[in-house]
Amino acid sequence: MVGAGWSIGAILQKSGRMLADIVLPPLCLACRLPVQGHGGLCAACWREVDFIEPPRCDRLGIPLPYPAGGIIVSAAALASPPDYGRARPVARYDGVMRNLIHDLKYRDRHEGVKLFAGWMGHSGSDVLKGADVLVPVPLARVRLWGRRFNQAALLSRALSGLSGIPEAPLALHRVRRTATQVGLTPEQRRRNVAGAFRVPEGKEVEIADKNVVLIDDVITTGATVNACAKILKRAGASRVDVVALGRVVDPLTPRL
Numbered sequence: 001m002v003g004a005g006w007s008i009g010a011i012l013q014k015s016g017r018m019l020a021d022i023v024l025p026p027l028c029l030a031c032r033l034p035v036q037g038h039g040g041l042c043a044a045c046w047r048e049v050d051f052i053e054p055p056r057c058d059r060l061g062i063p064l065p066y067p068a069g070g071i072i073v074s075a076a077a078l079a080s081p082p083d084y085g086r087a088r089p090v091a092r093y094d095g096v097m098r099n100l101i102h103d104l105k106y107r108d109r110h111e112g113v114k115l116f117a118g119w120m121g122h123s124g125s126d127v128l129k130g131a132d133v134l135v136p137v138p139l140a141r142v143r144l145w146g147r148r149f150n151q152a153a154l155l156s157r158a159l160s161g162l163s164g165i166p167e168a169p170l171a172l173h174r175v176r177r178t179a180t181q182v183g184l185t186p187e188q189r190r191r192n193v194a195g196a197f198r199v200p201e202g203k204e205v206e207i208a209d210k211n212v213v214l215i216d217d218v219i220t221t222g223a224t225v226n227a228c229a230k231i232l233k234r235a236g237a238s239r240v241d242v243v244a245l246g247r248v249v250d251p252l253t254p255r256l
Contacts, residue, residue, distance in 0.1 A: 110154060132211045134168070208236030
């Protein structure tokens with residue numbers, strides 16, 4: 001007889017997972033060494049992820065060297081306030097985190113998306129608390145055809161499932177292809193994405209009077225999310241915040 005609390009379906013499901021683990025044993029997302037479960041990191045690689053926790057700039061989400069009590073805004077944010085409200089990146093974009101994001105974007109390695117969404121939910125808990133809708137940063141159509149998926153949309157869908165916050169994946173379009181941002185100065189990046197986004201006609205209702213959280217994989221200088229935030233606010237968004245997996249941080253900024 002089947003034991004109390006166990007159904008035939010549960011037993012078959014557990015047996016299926018055990019068989020899958022034999023055929024495709026769980027490996028660390030980063031180093032590919034064996035781990036206990038699929039879609040995770042080994043202890044060594046986890047320690048190499050440089051998570052950004054307080055103290056951090058409340059606007060840019062960059063780590064700060066020491067706590068000063070209360071809400072802290074960095075000199076960089078005061079000198080050039082972003083168009084979005086608050087950014088909450090998970091970790092510095094280097095080392096293991098950089099490799100994980102590259103695997104996601106360029107090598108079709110999607111098995112870590114649930115883990116990443118959990119990280120984003122933790123890092124962005126304060127901005128997600130008051131959020132009405134998640135909007136992924138869109139890809140240019142040509143890049144979408146070539147890559148077959150938008151990594152920001154994958155992250156947005158997973159985070160929506162975990163948080164219960166609805167998403168609006170088509171509320172923001174990229175209306176022209178932009179040059180790659182790699183190697184451009186901050187000013188060149190800003191010019192490169194200026195006018196590249198719009199809210200399609202009829203989609204304003206998904207944005208108007210809403211607290212929007214933009215979802216992206218990496219914040220570099222902030223030019224892309226700034227351009228997106230500006231357009232969303234023009235479409236009537238009450239507030240626009242950002243949650244991302246990685247953040248490029250000045251290498252001179254001390255690690256905590």
